[in-house]
Amino acid sequence: MKESIKVFAPATVANVVCGFDVLGFxxxxxxxEVIMRLTDKPGITISKITGDNGRLPLDPKKNTVSVSVEHYLKHIGRNDVxxxxxxxxxxxxxxxxGSSSASTVAGLFAAKTLLEDRTNASQLLPFARKGEEMACGHGHADNVAPALLGGFVLIRxxxxxDVIKLPHPKGLYCAIVFPDVDVPTREARQIIRNKIQMKDAVTQWxxxxxxxxGLFMNDIDLIGRSMKDILVEPVRSMLIPDFYKMREMAMEMGAVSFGISGSGPSVFSFTRDEExxxxxxQKLQAHLxxxxxxxxxxxxTINDAGPRVID
Known part of the structure; x- marks a missing residue:
């Protein structure tokens, strides 16, 4: 059995414009990245966090990674670890x-791999959701599911x-721009309407x-014209500087679609090619x-691999 492991887990785009809390890739x-080491004493410690500018807690009771791993260990009866x-x-x-979900998934995958546990990746989802619950007050799965399973997923x-992996066109590229403005996930959820009109629900469905x-049919045109959101985007877009201006610019340059990634402020476009x-x-960054x-x-491209061991 290995004594230590280094794992990478990917960022994710949740909602995919029209699929609030049910779609992500x-x-x-x-x-x-998470580096995890086996220790002689049972329990979890966090010895170091880099790249967070001191924003994340080292207390294992308050960090999404350790909290999720602790739930996992309890479930498999390995409190001796x-x-x-x-x-x-x-x-x-x-x-x-999906910053919190990437960390959480990397930690869970590292623990499972170190323990040589043959648990299916999808069976780690309930523990990953515990981390999301701590991070933003709601255990949604549209970030952690694609981070764990890779690819494009639907939370039915x-x-x-009930999580389903969906096919997708291999030539689909994703262009992501993260404006450096503060849009906390918890607050971004609170401004969403609780009640909607039936005609709006029908449009969204x-x-x-x-x-x-469109994903099943490899029909990029259908994917593009379906990626419209009349429920969440009109509210959340107000938190993102020049959102509609950026959308206009992206679409004029040949984007298939344009929308908010998760709760924002990142925005993304699908395109037919890398160029x-x-x-x-480049254009949106220059505008910002x-x-x-x-x-x-x-x-x-869409990452079908999910988490992976890198050391």
Whole structure:
């Protein structure tokens, strides 16, 4: 049995515009790394966190990674095990790209691998959701499921949890721009309407069904015209500087779609090729710079691998 392991888990785009809390996909970058070591003493410690500017707690009772791993160990009856965790944040916190879920998934996958546990990755989802519950007050799975399973996922049901991996066109690229503005996930959830009109629900259902159909049919045009959100985006877009201006720019440059990643402030576009994705990220970054907002950009295909051992 190995004494230590280093694991990478990917960032994710949740909601995918029209699928609030039920759709998400993983990307190749950014992501987080966890180094986990077996210790002689039972229990979990966090010895080091880098890349968080001191924002994340070292207290294992308050950190999403250790809390999730603790639930997992309890479930498999391994309270005799001791782990020391080093968390390397390789992605921005509060980006809308599943920062907490990437850390949590990396930790769970590291623990499972070190213990040589043959538990299926999907069986780790309930423990990953415990981390999301701590991070934002709601144990949604649209970040942790794609981070754990890779690819494009649909959460058909939360009770009981029923997660389905979806196919997707291999030539689909994702252009991501993270404006450096503060949009806390918890607050971004609180501004969403609790009641909606039936005609709006019907429109949304049609778009979700259209998006899933487009994924199965490899129909990028159908994917693009289905990625419209009349329930959440109109509210959350107010928290993102020049959201509609950026959408107009991206679509004019050949984007298939444009929307908010998770609760924001990151935005993303699907494109048919890498070159278009790169041009869109460059153009949107230049625009944000012109209004004095720093930003990070990423271009990726959909990541089908999920977490992986890197050392």
């Amino acid at each position: 993983a990307v190749n970058e950014p992501g987080d 001791g782990f020391d965790i080093e968390l390397n944040k390789k992605m921005p916190i509060g980006s809308g790209l 049901s939360y009770d009981p949890l 049609g778009n979700i069904a259209g998006l899933v159909s 278009t994705a790169k041009k869109i990220t 710079t012109s209004i004095k907002i720093n930003s990070n950009t990423y271009v990726s």
